[in-house]
Amino acid sequence: xxxxxxxxxxxxxxxxxxxxxxxxxxxxxxxxxxxxxxxxxxxxxxxxxxxxxxxxxxxxxxxxxxxxxxxxxxxxxxxxxxxxxxxxxxxxxxxxxxxxxxxxxxxxxxxxxxxxxxxxxxxxxxxxxxxxxxxxxxxxxxxxxxxxxxxxxxxxxxxxxxxxxxxxxxxxxxxxxxxxxxxxxxxxxxxxxxxxxxxxxxxxxxxxxxxxxxxxxxxxxxxxxxxxxxxxxxxxxxxxxxxxxxxxxxxxxxxxxxxxxxxxxxxxxxxxxxxxxxxxxxxxxxxxxxxxxxxxxxxxxxxxxxxxxxxxxxxxxxxxxxxxxxxxxxxxxxxxxxxxxxxxxxxxxxxxxxxxxxxxxxxxxxxxxxxxxxxxxxxxxxxxxxxxxxxxxxxxxxxxxxxxxxxxxxxxxxxxxxxxxxxxxxxxxxxxxxxxxxxxxxxxxxxxxxxxxxxxxxxxxxxxxxxxxxxxxxxxxxxxxxxxxxxxxxxxxxxxxxxxxxxxxxxxxxxxxxxxxxxxxxxxxxxxxxxxxxxxxxxxxxxxxxxxxxxxxxxxxxxxxxxxxxxxxxxxxxxxxxxxxxxxxxxxxxxxxxxxxxxxxxxxxxxxxxxxxxxxxxxxxxxxxxxxxxxxxxxxxxxxxxxxxxxxxxxxxxxxxx
Amino acid sequence: xxxxxxxxxxxxxxxxxxxxxxxxxxxxxxxxxxxxxxxxxxxxxxxxxxxxxxxxxxxxxxxxxxxxxxxxxxxxxxxxxxxxxxxxxxxxxxxxxxxxxxxxxxxxxxxxxxxxxxxxxxxxxxxxxxxxxxxxxxxxxxxxxxxxxxxxxxxxxxxxxxxxxxxxxxxxxxxxxxxxxxxxxxxxxxxxxxxxxxxxxxxxxxxxxxxxxxxxxxxxxxxxxxxxxxxxxxxxxxxxxxxxxxxxxxxxxxxxxxxxxxxxxxxxxxxxxxxxxxxxxxxxxxxxxxxxxxxxxxxxxxxxxxxxxxxxx
Numbered sequence: 007x008x009x010x011x012x013x014x015x016x017x018x019x020x021x022x023x024x025x026x027x028x029x030x031x032x033x034x035x036x037x038x039x040x041x042x043x044x045x046x047x048x049x050x051x052x053x054x055x056x057x058x059x060x061x062x063x064x065x066x067x068x069x070x071x072x073x074x075x076x077x078x079x080x081x082x083x084x085x086x087x088x089x090x091x092x093x094x095x096x097x098x099x100x101x102x103x104x105x106x107x108x109x110x111x112x113x114x115x116x117x118x119x120x121x122x123x124x125x126x127x128x129x130x131x132x133x134x135x136x137x138x139x140x141x142x143x144x145x146x147x148x149x150x151x152x153x154x155x156x157x158x159x160x161x162x163x164x165x166x167x168x169x170x171x172x173x174x175x176x177x178x179x180x181x182x183x184x185x186x187x188x189x190x191x192x193x194x195x196x197x198x199x200x201x202x203x204x205x206x207x208x209x210x211x212x213x214x215x216x217x218x219x220x221x222x223x224x225x226x227x228x229x230x231x232x233x234x235x236x237x238x239x240x241x242x243x244x245x246x247x248x249x250x251x252x253x254x255x256x257x258x259x260x261x262x263x264x265x266x267x268x269x270x271x272x273x274x275x276x277x278x279x280x281x282x283x284x285x286x287x288x289x290x291x292x293x294x295x296x297x298x299x300x301x302x303x304x305x306x307x308x309x310x311x312x313x314x315x316x317x318x319x320x321x322x323x324x325x326x327x328x329x330x331x332x333x334x335x336x337x338x339x340x341x342x343x344x345x346x347x348x349x350x351x352x353x354x355x356x357x358x359x360x361x362x363x364x365x366x367x368x369x370x371x372x373x374x375x376x377x378x379x380x381x382x383x384x385x386x387x388x389x390x391x392x393x394x395x396x397x398x399x400x401x402x403x404x405x406x407x408x409x410x411x412x413x414x415x416x417x418x419x420x421x422x423x424x425x426x427x428x429x430x431x432x433x434x435x436x437x438x439x440x441x442x443x444x445x446x447x448x449x450x451x452x453x454x455x456x457x458x459x460x461x462x463x464x465x466x467x468x469x470x471x472x473x474x475x476x477x478x479x480x481x482x483x484x485x486x487x488x489x490x491x492x493x494x495x496x497x498x499x500x501x502x503x504x505x506x507x508x509x510x511x512x513x514x515x516x517x518x519x520x521x522x523x524x525x526x527x528x529x530x531x532x533x534x535x536x537x538x539x540x541x542x543x544x545x546x547x548x549x550x551x552x553x554x555x556x557x558x559x560x561x562x563x564x565x566x567x568x569x570x571x572x573x574x575x576x577x578x579x580x581x582x583x584x585x586x587x588x589x590x591x592x593x594x595x596x597x598x599x600x601x602x603x604x605x606x607x608x609x610x611x612x613x614x615x616x617x618x619x620x621x622x623x624x625x626x627x628x629x630x631x632x633x634x635x636x637x638x639x640x641x642x643x644x645x646x647x648x649x650x651x652x653x654x655x656x657x658x659x660x661x662x663x664x
Numbered sequence: 665x666x667x668x669x670x671x672x673x674x675x676x677x678x679x680x681x682x683x684x685x686x687x688x689x690x691x692x693x694x695x696x697x698x699x700x701x702x703x704x705x706x707x708x709x710x711x712x713x714x715x716x717x718x719x720x721x722x723x724x725x726x727x728x729x730x731x732x733x734x735x736x737x738x739x740x741x742x743x744x745x746x747x748x749x750x751x752x753x754x755x756x757x758x759x760x761x762x763x764x765x766x767x768x769x770x771x772x773x774x775x776x777x778x779x780x781x782x783x784x785x786x787x788x789x790x791x792x793x794x795x796x797x798x799x800x801x802x803x804x805x806x807x808x809x810x811x812x813x814x815x816x817x818x819x820x821x822x823x824x825x826x827x828x829x830x831x832x833x834x835x836x837x838x839x840x841x842x843x844x845x846x847x848x849x850x851x852x853x854x855x856x857x858x859x860x861x862x863x864x865x866x867x868x869x870x871x872x873x874x875x876x877x878x879x880x881x882x883x884x885x886x887x888x889x890x891x892x893x894x895x896x897x898x899x900x901x902x903x904x905x906x907x908x909x910x911x912x913x914x915x916x917x918x919x920x921x922x923x924x925x926x927x928x929x930x931x932x933x934x935x936x937x938x939x940x941x942x943x944x945x946x947x948x949x950x951x952x953x954x955x956x957x958x959x960x961x962x963x964x965x966x967x968x969x970x971x972x973x974x975x976x977x
Contacts, residue, residue: 093719118701118825122708125731129712132723141723148727152734152824159825160777161791167777171823175741179733186729193717533722573740577691586773 018117019163020060025154026120027053027108033127033147034101040134041094044082045101052105066109076106097130117158124151136324138529149176189562191555192538210289211249211438211459215260217403220438221394221415226456229287230440231295232527233452236281240297242442244333246462246474247295247454249439251312255425257352258403260417260436264343272299272313274332285326285530292316294327295439295454299337302330304539313337326535328543337472340433348433348466355429356405359422363429374432374467378475381426385419385480388412392419392482416478420461423477433466437474448524588651592637595658602663612638623663633657678815682836683755686772689818689831694747696739702826705735738824745776745820746829753836754798756813758963758970760931761843764802767813767835771799778822783835784814808842808927808970841931841966842924848932850911873910873943874898876958896960910943910955913965927969934969938962948972 031053038046052075059066067075079102087094104123111120128144128151153172157163210230211223231247239245253263280297294307294315304327307315317325340348362384370377391413399406404422407414414422420436427434441460443452462476545557596615600606604622606615616634620627636654676695681687698706709732716724754768767783776792783801790799803813812835819830874887877897887898913933918926930946937944938957945955946965953965 118704122705125727126708126712129715129724129727132721132727133715133719136721136723144723145727145730148730155825156823159822161789175734175737175823176730178737179730182733182736183726183729186732187722187726190725190729193720533726536722589773 021163022157023060027056029150030104030124033124036131036140041098044086045098048082049101049105052108056108093133100127114158121151121155136534138526189558191559213250213262215252215417215438217258217417220417220459220461223459224457228456230454230456231284231286233282233284239452240333245442247297247440248437249293249295251314252436253347254350255352257354263347273336275334278332278334279330281330283326283328285324285535286321288323289321292320296329297331298333299335300329300331324530324534340466345433348435349428351428356402358409359405360429363426367430377430382480385477390481417461419477419481420463424463427465435464437462437464446520446523448520451527453523588640591655591658595633598661629661676832678832678834681751681753681833683753686750686752687833689746689749693831694743694829696743696827696829699821699828705826735826739827741823742821742827742829745822746831756838758839758841759805760841761805761808763805765805765838767801769799778820780819782817782819805840808840809974810837811840812837839970841970842927844931844935845928848929874900874956876960911937912945912947912955914947915949927972931969934965
């Protein structure tokens, strides 16, 4: 007969079983979004069956019924889940098996197995969703699972005691866990090929822009990325996050041109360097949005001929990049191909559009700069409306927009402006990306939402190279100064921009929003964004880059070995924690006497201690005697009032030995 | 496997626990190993690590490392649940063979949940809290004489059940009296003779035996010479009306029976005489006990009977 047998003999309490079923249900619940209802339903049925059997003492299914249920479960898995995704198959199997296990939960052994599998269910949740809020929920569940495990190991099931014990243990475990998290060597490639996000739709800027695309995107409040600047970020009007560069226009849709290699290094003003980190949300695209001209970026990214940053793989999970950009620069390369692409025209161009461009050219035969200014004046002074609902445009959208509706969103302005420039013989292109962002007053990070999606033009001026021109700014200058206030804009015609004159209630709501945003940002940055590169830069910062790839492993082993040695040394001196408060007080008294130079072997009783102490310090007899008498009364007498105990403690504290 | 386990068990240190003083479970006496759940948990951690590595999922790493640290610290918590425990052994009450020997332990105060005290096939499981609690274990006895209760193993796997810490204590031996026969009568020879004497002495205030002093005995009856010889306080008893003659229970009078039966019959007589309040003595080959009455005499006689024939006497 052993301990585990003895614990096994204690029948499983209804509270233990009930707690387990509820916890497992809570851990499985978020999978409803990943696996679909049948699995959750299957688990729910088994869980309710089990709970019912606890509550009303009804029976559990026999062997044959269990077998039948298992066949049903397997059928459910293989008919509903595509076998290509290992995560889905594994998770679905885990859930149905857990459901079946609940129906034959009898002993402590089964409790252990279910709790361990519960931890694993928590892990599978992370494979599907890594948001902060789900993580908080799941780590709370892990704490509760631990409490349940403590409960299985106690004789009496005392919820408060086991919760306290589990919390203390988690608190003690955190430092080592964080150390391992930071220093555990990470793989750059998975152990075996996996395919995530098979058919997930992303919102965000795609490779082609149709008129109306960005307007639609702007109505999504989803986060595109966050940026964290090393120093003060540039003013909002300078925050142009460049995405795809678009050359080909068919009258309605812009697509990218031929890819070119970077020809020349770009001339930049070294003063204008900006260092920052961006945490990109999954987009399913290759674009990495950088400010203007990225000059320094991680090895996993590459730069193409249009100074766009691209990642080798589509960005399918939240990724963190450290970048440097220059915002004052001169882009000089205009190859023959680029000139040709920059002057390409759609098959049909409206007569009035052509005439407008031609009239500008006539007025400024040589001066491209002046022509540009004239064009911007046109957009600024005519009655253009910047709106999210531009209405339906017909066969020739640009002509219709320029001369009839005059209601449009940024891509309408960028498209028509670019086309007009081309008609005037100036090479021009459209750039899609994001503009601005919302600065979080807490922590100072910049959140860029899909509503910040933007499109603008770049035109070629012989003396200046490629120059960014934002016709939207000519129509609605506040667009580049402020973000769009989504909540205010949806109903009306005109777009409402964020500004400072908002009601206090809105400010409070927004303040809370910023707080949440800051917490999420840090979770994304420090937990989700932690990668081998960060690990490397951390090692560099502590001066261990010389160890190369092995640095984290070496540091980790050294720390662990040191920790073990420290623990060993301390344990030799450790006398155990005195859990009896009265004994603790008495020990404090003895320590005081010992410090004063009295030799007291540990086996001496209170009377003997008093004997020795009063012969040594006859002047202190009264105090010493009082303390000893009180201790003896408390220890061996019937008296044990807390007040009396407090007095003893005070007396010991006040005892002064010369 | 079992042989290996026994061999391993023999290698472990153990300390003696006697009624004379407490035993403290110190660093050198706590052993700790993973339980089978501990190994299962290790397997779980490996699986979780593989999943985290493969999907390069940082929250999954965090959970895996948190559980690893929890288990690693759990080893310390389990160890501490046992380490520093002080045990006092209550002097065991002697029992008659066939009865259960009660081993009573007083653990030191302090919160130590789920400690198991295992002795032979007995397990007593308790959550020790601040109040002092006593643990009682009962083991069956078969033979008279000194009995080795065996090894007491104190085990705990609190808080997580992943590790088991244990310590072995060797309990001091306990005395087991012979099993009393269901009934026995004094052989006729001795008792008849004594009947005469008793009638003769009736009314005489004459000394006939010593018994333990009880509060209320007249001072003049105290056996002062015995006090001087450091035998403790004894009261002289005098024969008077209603007091029976002292009886000497003699080994030789139970002649035809074998030794154990004789001892068992004699034990019964000792019990009967003590209950009847009649002074009694023992006569055994090699030892004589003069007649007296009282607890001390009772236990002295029974001890002599229990140890008869063993080298310890």
